[in-house]
Amino acid sequence: MDSYIEIIGFIAAFLTTAAFLPQVYKTWKTKDVSGLSMPMLAMFFTGVVTWLIYGILKNSPSLIFANSITTLSAFLLVYFKAKYNKK
Amino acid sequence: MDSYIEIIGFIAAFLTTAAFLPQVYKTWKTKDVSGLSMPMLAMFFTGVVTWLIYGILKNSPSLIFANSITTLSAFLLVYFKAKYNKK
Numbered sequence: 001m002d003s004y005i006e007i008i009g010f011i012a013a014f015l016t017t018a019a020f021l022p023q024v025y026k027t028w029k030t031k032d033v034s035g036l037s038m039p040m041l042a043m044f045f046t047g048v049v050t051w052l053i054y055g056i057l058k059n060s061p062s063l064i065f066a067n068s069i070t071t072l073s074a075f076l077l078v079y080f081k082a083k084y085n086k087k
Numbered sequence: 088m089d090s091y092i093e094i095i096g097f098i099a100a101f102l103t104t105a106a107f108l109p110q111v112y113k114t115w116k117t118k119d120v121s122g123l124s125m126p127m128l129a130m131f132f133t134g135v136v137t138w139l140i141y142g143i144l145k146n147s148p149s150l151i152f153a154n155s156i157t158t159l160s161a162f163l164l165v166y167f168k169a170k171y172n173k174k
Contacts, residue, residue, distance in 0.1 A: 008144065012135075012138040019127045030097065035122065043102050047100075050095060057092045
């Protein structure tokens, strides 16, 4: 039963992390960070790290997997914003 | 112990859903959907609905709360993309 729930979790993890990667790739390629807001990125990054902690406390492999990857993606966006921001 | 974990979950839920709302507001105001990709939005929407199912199966109030709001946000973006897309 629990492994059946985790399969659903991993489908969710695949879909939401995969949908996020093109944004990271586009920002990396174009160096266009004008549409990104640092306070929002910082809030999102902190939120994803908090979900990761929640996943660890709940012993949820799919939450840990998804939020590890999204933590990395969100960190890259924060880094790009800091590096390429002209204003 | 479990309620302490849920407090962490709700902090995460607040941060990630709040970080997402400005995108919905901006898209609604500007009607500019050129930077949004329908396949990615559809993938994200499906993923968030799957997380919602996962949260229900895991009896996780914070996952259910976060993904209910994000399902609505993602649905609005899909709707705006379909409505305002010129190409």
